[in-house]
Amino acid sequence: MMEKINRFYKSFGLPRLIIASFLAILSVTAVVVGLPIGDLFSAILVRFGMHGILVLAMVPAIIAGIGLNFGLPLGILCGLLGGLISIELDLKGFAGFFTAIIIAMPLAAIVGWAYGWLLNRVKGSEMMVATYAGFSAVSIMSIGWLILPLKSPEFAWPIGKGIRTTIALVDRYERVLNDFWDFTLFAESDKLRLLVPTGSILFVLFACLLMWMFLRSRVGVAMRAAGDNPKFAEASGINVNKSRIVGTMLSTILGSIGIIVFNQSFSFIQLYQAPMFMGFGAVAAILIGGASVKKASISNVLIGTLLFQGMLVVSLPVANIIMTLESLAEISRIIISNGIILYALTQVSGGE
Amino acid sequence: MADRKELFDNIKSFFVSNMVTIVFVILGIVGFYYSGLSLPFFVNELSIRITRNSLLVLALIIPVLAGMGLNFAIVLGAMAGQVAIIAVTHWGIIGVRGFMLAMLLSVPLAIVFGYLTGKLLNKTKGKEMITSLILGFFANGIYQLVFLILIGTLIPMDNPVMVLSSGVGLRVSLDLTGGLKYAIDHIWMMSIPWTALTMSTYTMLFVLIRFYINKAGKMTKKVKNTHLYILAVAVIVALGNIYRINMIDENSAFLWALLATISLPILYIAMKLYFDQSEKMTKKSAQKHYYFVAFALPSFLLSLYIMRTASIFNMLRVPIITVLAIAIVCVFTVYIMKTKLGQDLKTVGQDRHIATTAGIHSDKTRLTAIIISTVLASWGQLFFLQNLGTMSTYGSHEQVGMFSIAALLIGGASVSKATIGQALLGVVLFHTLFIVSPLAGRNVFGDAQLGEFFRAFVAYGVIGLSLGMHAWKKQIQSRNSLK
Numbered sequence: 001m002m003e004k005i006n007r008f009y010k011s012f013g014l015p016r017l018i019i020a021s022f023l024a025i026l027s028v029t030a031v032v033v034g035l036p037i038g039d040l041f042s043a044i045l046v047r048f049g050m051h052g053i054l055v056l057a058m059v060p061a062i063i064a065g066i067g068l069n070f071g072l073p074l075g076i077l078c079g080l081l082g083g084l085i086s087i088e089l090d091l092k093g094f095a096g097f098f099t100a101i102i103i104a105m106p107l108a109a110i111v112g113w114a115y116g117w118l119l120n121r122v123k124g125s126e127m128m129v130a131t132y133a134g135f136s137a138v139s140i141m142s143i144g145w146l147i148l149p150l151k152s153p154e155f156a157w158p159i160g161k162g163i164r165t166t167i168a169l170v171d172r173y174e175r176v177l178n179d180f181w182d183f184t185l186f187a188e189s190d191k192l193r194l195l196v197p198t199g200s201i202l203f204v205l206f207a208c209l210l211m212w213m214f215l216r217s218r219v220g221v222a223m224r225a226a227g228d229n230p231k232f233a234e235a236s237g238i239n240v241n242k243s244r245i246v247g248t249m250l251s252t253i254l255g256s257i258g259i260i261v262f263n264q265s266f267s268f269i270q271l272y273q274a275p276m277f278m279g280f281g282a283v284a285a286i287l288i289g290g291a292s293v294k295k296a297s298i299s300n301v302l303i304g305t306l307l308f309q310g311m312l313v314v315s316l317p318v319a320n321i322i323m324t325l326e327s328l329a330e331i332s333r334i335i336i337s338n339g340i341i342l343y344a345l346t347q348v349s350g351g352e
Numbered sequence: 353m354a355d356r357k358e359l360f361d362n363i364k365s366f367f368v369s370n371m372v373t374i375v376f377v378i379l380g381i382v383g384f385y386y387s388g389l390s391l392p393f394f395v396n397e398l399s400i401r402i403t404r405n406s407l408l409v410l411a412l413i414i415p416v417l418a419g420m421g422l423n424f425a426i427v428l429g430a431m432a433g434q435v436a437i438i439a440v441t442h443w444g445i446i447g448v449r450g451f452m453l454a455m456l457l458s459v460p461l462a463i464v465f466g467y468l469t470g471k472l473l474n475k476t477k478g479k480e481m482i483t484s485l486i487l488g489f490f491a492n493g494i495y496q497l498v499f500l501i502l503i504g505t506l507i508p509m510d511n512p513v514m515v516l517s518s519g520v521g522l523r524v525s526l527d528l529t530g531g532l533k534y535a536i537d538h539i540w541m542m543s544i545p546w547t548a549l550t551m552s553t554y555t556m557l558f559v560l561i562r563f564y565i566n567k568a569g570k571m572t573k574k575v576k577n578t579h580l581y582i583l584a585v586a587v588i589v590a591l592g593n594i595y596r597i598n599m600i601d602e603n604s605a606f607l608w609a610l611l612a613t614i615s616l617p618i619l620y621i622a623m624k625l626y627f628d629q630s631e632k633m634t635k636k637s638a639q640k641h642y643y644f645v646a647f648a649l650p651s652f653l654l655s656l657y658i659m660r661t662a663s664i665f666n667m668l669r670v671p672i673i674t675v676l677a678i679a680i681v682c683v684f685t686v687y688i689m690k691t692k693l694g695q696d697l698k699t700v701g702q703d704r705h706i707a708t709t710a711g712i713h714s715d716k717t718r719l720t721a722i723i724i725s726t727v728l729a730s731w732g733q734l735f736f737l738q739n740l741g742t743m744s745t746y747g748s749h750e751q752v753g754m755f756s757i758a759a760l761l762i763g764g765a766s767v768s769k770a771t772i773g774q775a776l777l778g779v780v781l782f783h784t785l786f787i788v789s790p791l792a793g794r795n796v797f798g799d800a801q802l803g804e805f806f807r808a809f810v811a812y813g814v815i816g817l818s819l820g821m822h823a824w825k826k827q828i829q830s831r832n833s834l835k
Contacts (some may be wrong), residue, residue, distance in 0.1 A: 070482075122823035127482045129823060132816030139809035146802055161799060280489075327500050327521075334493030341486045346475045 015343050019288055019307055019336065026314040033321050038186060038194040040314055046178065047309035049200025050265040051285065053207055053258035054278065055305045057251045058286040062296040063215065064247020065227030065240075066119055068287075068341070071130035072279030074115055075255020077141045078108035083260055083269050084163070087172055088152045097173035097264055104256040112252030116245035131279075138276045145271045167269040174267045177203050200265055207254070208298045214250075223247055227294070258282075284308060284337030287344045294348070311336065372814065373764040376781040379810075383788035386795050392664045394787060399544060401783040402776075403537075403674045404739045407732030408756045409775045410681050411725050416770040417689065418721035419701030421481040422757045422815075425469045425722070427488035429729025430749035431495050432461035437734065437743060438499070438522065441531050442511055451535040451738060458730040465491075466726030470719035477704075481767075481819070488753055496746060526743040533741040537671035545655035547670040552648035552655070559641050559648075674735055681728060682772045688724075697721055701768070758782055758811040767822040785810060 009017065030040060054072065061069035082104025086096045115133065122129045146162035154172075155163040168174075180199025186192035214220045226233040226243035234240050259278070263269045286296060289304020312333055319328035367374060384394060408426065415423040436458035440450045469487060476483040503509050504520035516523055542550070658665050688694045699707040700714045707714045733752065737743050760770060763778020786807060793803020 118820065121827065122820050123827055124478070125481075125819060125823035125826075127479070128485070129816060129820045131482065131485065132812055132819060135812035136809055136816050139805055139812055142805040143802055143809065146799060146805070147797075162801075327496070331493055331496045331501065335490065335497065338486050338490035338493060342472070342483065342490055345479055345483050345486070346472070348476065348479060 013290065015340055016288060016290060019311060023307060023311050023314065026318050029318050030314055035317050036191050038192040042195040043313045044310045045201060046197050046265060047313060048305050049178065049197050049204055050262050051309060052204030052305050053254055053261050054282040055285045056207055056211060056301045057254035057258055058282055059211060059296045059301060060247040060250035062291060063227050064223050064244045065230060066244060066248060067127050067293050068283045069130060069251050070127055070279045070283060071115060071134040072255045072282055073134035073138050073275040074111050075108050075252035076259040076275040076278055077137055078111055079104045079256035079259035080269060080271060081107060082256060083263055084150055087154060088150050092172060094176050097176045100260045101257055104260060105253055108253040108256035109249055112249035113245060115252060116248030119248055120241045120244055134279055135276065138273065142272045163271060165272055169263060169267050169269065173264050176264055177261060178265050200261065203261060208301060212298050219246060280337060284340050287340045292347055293344055370764055372762060376762045376785065380781055380784040383785060383792040387788040387791035388795055389788065389791060392668060395544065396668045397787050398783055399670055402779050403671055404736050405783065406678045406776060406779050407681055407735050408729055408752055409759050409779050410685060411728035411732050412756055412760050413685055413770045413775060414721045415725045416768065417701050418697045418718055419768065420473060420718060420721060421767045423484055423722065423725050424481060424753040424757065425484035425487050426725060426729035426756060427749050427753045428465040428469055428491050429462050429726040430733035430752045431491060432458045432465055433730040433733030434743060434749055435461055437532060437737060441526060442509065442514060446531045447535050448539065450532050451734065454734055455731060458734065459727055462727040462730040463723055466723035467719065469726065470722035473722060474715045474718055492750060499745060522745050524745055526745055528737065528741050528743060532738045535738050536673050536735065537739055540672045541669040542672050543666050544668045544670055545658040545665055547675065548651050548655040552652035555644055555648040559644050677735060685772060693720065754811060758814050761814050761818040766818060
């Protein structure tokens, strides 16, 4: 029995145990103080759909051996551009949503290819270079948002040049996925009423399925081998650099799709400095789900997104009741997400 | 022909190896031109920023030499400084006394933070930079927890000026006016030409004394005595002039006296010694001294000239104590690299395995490097904030790591190499860009924000570029060594 517990503890890992019990305590408190459980749960589901793809974007990068892809903003920027162009074309609903994705994907593929090329040249320091590649891309695109020749009236400030900081997606593709096949459980009870955003959850699960299948394809297996042991893979005839580029491209493309899904659920497109730290949230989520700098799986994505977003959703109202301080939830997010990244970094063997 | 080719190669390699710095010099000049700023205004702004930021950048050097890369965790040092400021301001201790107390208080805090940082970085060897970057974010969360949540709930603090009206958490900004503001800067101010004059005089004196000490052993007694006489006469005449200055009107008389009585004999001896000595010195060391003089002499003459005119530069003033503090940290950094600890640092930085075989406790050495860096950063933040005058409680420390690192890299440093000269040059170039880019952006593109974004892009981009170049170089090197 003890051995079993021990093994479970080892495989589950200390930080996940802490976060899971933290979430459990929060949930119990939420029940005890009488918060509407249904609302909380549907908020978790909505956020799962919002962040799922962005977290999934970490998987190909980690498996291809690049490590945590802090350069996710590169993909996100492509997605934002796709979203803007779809509005510029005056498309609405699903047409607008999918056009945004169709425009964003080739852009992200090109950016991802270049980014992968860059990362192949800086092996061993990928994470640091990726972080700053992301940061500088966000700042250069901030200039881009100021000067891009996009003319749709929704983009314009009342006065001044450049595209607005936030663009409302009402009448565009606001919640197209979330509202697709959505339904309400326990509609009669105030406390338990649970709205399920079916479309966005299905979308995430579908993307996960595709990724799962890809990882079992010939290219996917080669990529995993290249990430696991580059020297061995090279010896057995796998082009390691190419595999890494494929992983980076996939990650970037998923990032671009992820932000469009995020935006439709959030109902706004946020430009300028907003994408700066989005990569960190995704990294933290997959790490909480049990991934490491070298290993990741689809289940890590699902568990991690649920745990991380669950914690964020529940902590806010609970913290509000205890302290009436909204900053507490934000602070715990900073501490937990960066803490888990630090923990993952200390777990990397090597260096010596 | 061979000489010319060699010269050409030298010039080429100079440009290639100093690419980043050269680009920023050009950017700075172009930006200044388009900003439309007047030179005195610009120089004033720049000198304020140089004295304000140099210490923080200097705090980065020792970890770089220890092979730990760019220490983004100086953010923790800055936090230690801010904790001390909060405490001192709360107790109402003002002026120099308050500042001294804050310096004292920040040391144990910074040592603890540095120790913890060092421990963590020893666990993540090879990934120090990303770890220190994330650690900065993490520590920021803890910092917010303490000052936004725990103050007023767990930590009692009764101070309506500093605490939010709800009684929990500190206010977003802390006004240091009437407290620590200018506590150090306003002790002693000197005009810019005066400062430049003094500094260049001391630089030349320093070079002279170095030569003299190198040379003295080999000189005959007669030559030594001659030098002594010249110097004695110079000093006596100078002192006489200083005495007379009280009776004659202004600075100018004193200055000319100074020029005549001290600099001429000094120059004479310096030249003589230089030509005798330069053959014997290593090329590099001779070059360095040459640079010193080449820099000091024109600034000496220029400042003299400016002081003779009614130029507005004479109105601009520099905080001397802060400049001295910067100088002390520079000397400290040079000095420590010459001690046993410094040699250990360098060895560990070059190759940990060799260091361990040589009996150096590499983990402990790395820990020391980070602690020194954190303590220096905490003091740097104190000097920074006493000049700024308001502390953004939750924001002042956030950008410290990034801006300081960008400055150091712009000065020509890399992940594994950094010098004091690069740090100081980097501060000048980075802050030049900081001052001119919003205005240049507005004048050229009609949008100040564009310049600001460009500035942010430059800071991030230069860090990314430098990290990338370094990693690439390392990859090529390891590939070559395999061959």
